[in-house]
Amino acid sequence: MAKYILGIDLGGTKINTAVLDETDKIVGSARTKTEAQLGQDAVFERIAEISQEALSGAGVSASELLGIGIGSPGPLDPDTGYVIDSANLRFRNFPLAPKLADRFHCPVFLDNDVNVGAFGEYKAGAARGASVVLGMFIGTGIGGGIILSGEIYHGFSKNAGEVGHMVIKPGGPRCGCGARGCLEALASRTSMVRDLRKYVKHGHNTSLTKHAGRHLEEVTSGALKDAYLSNDKLVRKVVDRAARYVGLALGGLVNVMGPEVIVLGGGVIEALGDHMMARIQKGIRRVAFAHTLEQLRVVKARLGDDAGVIGAAMLAKEKLFFDFHAIPAAANAGAQGNGPAHRG
Amino acid sequence: MAKYILGIDLGGTKINTAVLDETDKIVGSARTKTEAQLGQDAVFERIAEISQEALSGAGVSASELLGIGIGSPGPLDPDTGYVIDSANLRFRNFPLAPKLADRFHCPVFLDNDVNVGAFGEYKAGAARGASVVLGMFIGTGIGGGIILSGEIYHGFSKNAGEVGHMVIKPGGPRCGCGARGCLEALASRTSMVRDLRKYVKHGHNTSLTKHAGRHLEEVTSGALKDAYLSNDKLVRKVVDRAARYVGLALGGLVNVMGPEVIVLGGGVIEALGDHMMARIQKGIRRVAFAHTLEQLRVVKARLGDDAGVIGAAMLAKEKLFFDFHAIPAAANAGAQGNGPAHRG
Numbered sequence: 286m287a288k289y290i291l292g293i294d295l296g297g298t299k300i301n302t303a304v305l306d307e308t309d310k311i312v313g314s315a316r317t318k319t320e321a322q323l324g325q326d327a328v329f330e331r332i333a334e335i336s337q338e339a340l341s342g343a344g345v346s347a348s349e350l351l352g353i354g355i356g357s358p359g360p361l362d363p364d365t366g367y368v369i370d371s372a373n374l375r376f377r378n379f380p381l382a383p384k385l386a387d388r389f390h391c392p393v394f395l396d397n398d399v400n401v402g403a404f405g406e407y408k409a410g411a412a413r414g415a416s417v418v419l420g421m422f423i424g425t426g427i428g429g430g431i432i433l434s435g436e437i438y439h440g441f442s443k444n445a446g447e448v449g450h451m452v453i454k455p456g457g458p459r460c461g462c463g464a465r466g467c468l469e470a471l472a473s474r475t476s477m478v479r480d481l482r483k484y485v486k487h488g489h490n491t492s493l494t495k496h497a498g499r500h501l502e503e504v505t506s507g508a509l510k511d512a513y514l515s516n517d518k519l520v521r522k523v524v525d526r527a528a529r530y531v532g533l534a535l536g537g538l539v540n541v542m543g544p545e546v547i548v549l550g551g552g553v554i555e556a557l558g559d560h561m562m563a564r565i566q567k568g569i570r571r572v573a574f575a576h577t578l579e580q581l582r583v584v585k586a587r588l589g590d591d592a593g594v595i596g597a598a599m600l601a602k603e604k605l606f607f608d609f610h611a612i613p614a615a616a617n618a619g620a621q622g623n624g625p626a627h628r629g
Numbered sequence: 630m631a632k633y634i635l636g637i638d639l640g641g642t643k644i645n646t647a648v649l650d651e652t653d654k655i656v657g658s659a660r661t662k663t664e665a666q667l668g669q670d671a672v673f674e675r676i677a678e679i680s681q682e683a684l685s686g687a688g689v690s691a692s693e694l695l696g697i698g699i700g701s702p703g704p705l706d707p708d709t710g711y712v713i714d715s716a717n718l719r720f721r722n723f724p725l726a727p728k729l730a731d732r733f734h735c736p737v738f739l740d741n742d743v744n745v746g747a748f749g750e751y752k753a754g755a756a757r758g759a760s761v762v763l764g765m766f767i768g769t770g771i772g773g774g775i776i777l778s779g780e781i782y783h784g785f786s787k788n789a790g791e792v793g794h795m796v797i798k799p800g801g802p803r804c805g806c807g808a809r810g811c812l813e814a815l816a817s818r819t820s821m822v823r824d825l826r827k828y829v830k831h832g833h834n835t836s837l838t839k840h841a842g843r844h845l846e847e848v849t850s851g852a853l854k855d856a857y858l859s860n861d862k863l864v865r866k867v868v869d870r871a872a873r874y875v876g877l878a879l880g881g882l883v884n885v886m887g888p889e890v891i892v893l894g895g896g897v898i899e900a901l902g903d904h905m906m907a908r909i910q911k912g913i914r915r916v917a918f919a920h921t922l923e924q925l926r927v928v929k930a931r932l933g934d935d936a937g938v939i940g941a942a943m944l945a946k947e948k949l950f951f952d953f954h955a956i957p958a959a960a961n962a963g964a965q966g967n968g969p970a971h972r973g
Contacts (some may be wrong), residue, residue: 360918360920369920370920415785416785417784417785429885431885433777439887440761440886440887440888440921441759441760441761441887441888441889441924441925442883442887442888442918442920442921442924442925443887444887444918444920444921445884445885445886445887446885446887447884447885447918448884448885450881450884450916450918451795451881451882451884451885451916452797452877452878452880452881452916453796453797453799454798454799455797455798455873455874455877462918464880464915464916467881467916529799530799533796533799534796536796536808537794537795537796537811538795538885539786540789540791540792540794540795541773541775541789541790541791541792541795541882541885541886542784542789542885543783543784543785543786543787543788543789543790544784544785544786545785571808572794572795572796572808572811574704574786574788574791574794574806576704576713576714576786576788577786577788580785580786581785581786
């Protein structure tokens, strides 16, 4: 009877959920705003409610759930299911997986949102079946996920894969993380808008000011794309530069990690990928050793917004069916954090 | 009867060999110059001769060899045992492991020299037993090796771990690999000497010119250390800067790979490690996320020049005894390249 998996993609601004049947088909889905400012307990209730809504829409009762996979911003501990400290979510040492397991009476598997997105692309998207996958997702920030031999790579820190926080330019612009010159501070949408704003302040012109406000308060990836396509020189300069940095960073990662597939996703790539890809490839080729490039594929993500929910559901399925470390039921895992809801 | 393992560390300038008994004790060793200019076939004969010398010195006959491990500069293919193309060695698509297997009538396991050094530190040195080990070896170049869950990590490219070839300074100095601004072009001994030479040319003074020639033709790591300790300002500036770059690069790698232990080795670290370590650590702390640093250990390599031969022998032992993909005998593997000498 139990045969469905629920995938949850918890983000700083929205929560996506999807119910997958045993053929991995999405039979129901629902989304809502996160409203992180309400605090962690309220956000948890919103997760539970929207999950219930997805289940109801699919005509699935909670008792038919085999398990739940959830991706969340980190840092987090995939072994205990706790979100350690997420600035975007205002979570702090929060037993997200144990509480969900308690609520829905099924095993719950927690992982980093970007890891889960990369896993989705590996299981059902652009990187299907590759032995070493490097996922990089470029939006307001730059996140990454590494899939090795079919499993999300966590490292000893349990939070590996943060490809946005390699220093590409020592002494460069300050990153949100506090360091200087991280890739995220050079090639994320946030960093592009910061540069555009600076140029505008110094008297340069861009078509963006027409729609995104005099101070470019609301530049979306779509707006960047439109400006790029209309030959906005300033936007071209900034976007092309970002693509070059991404290429150089990825070239180094190719030398270190030797991936089979690099998947590029996120809002910036969805909007501008076609225009950035050639420069990104060129940067990779400039840095990576020839023999590592021969069989490397660099592809755009295919699942878009669904990568998170599909990856989360696939992760749960994988853990339930193929991982002999998994504990098959977690209904008795307390929400008080006495023990892990599962083991990864 | 057969109970010994031979470890070979093939370098661009010298060949080290060691015979290990079943308790992993070195019972014999021998070393010679590589003489790479003589060509690959002559170098192969030198490897075979010095190996025989080590065996004879230990009173061990070739028939008592369980297997041979050999580390070589790459790129190479650990699965087929071929060195693909090594500039230092002048090897080109050379069946090193198959030929050795043919000569010594035992299985031979080939891997990258730096990987093997990192593996040695993992098995018997400073990184013993760590789950995720990142080795960085700084000398004339900068090489690296990654050990994941007890195994050398090769990636899909089979040549992962090249931590010296991440771009740390776009548009920076030209690297030996052809790219610009690689870590190797910023923090290897070669790059330090290049900078010192430039300073001297522009009229700056350094005590190094006294012993290493007016044009600093022969600056060893030891000479750099002596100058550093004698408060040579120019040398301090250059060494400190290199340490900062190493720290920033490692900080990024901590975010991406989440290692448990970082092992630093190589000639530069052996000579100057004590003086570079604080700056390296500071760079790491500046970049790596706080929660990844809590349990991270950054240590100096302990095996020195022996890391290669010990690592190579340990690799062979591991493959022979614990890897069920290994083929136990390779005496019939031809030197003509018809098949692999072993499978990794």
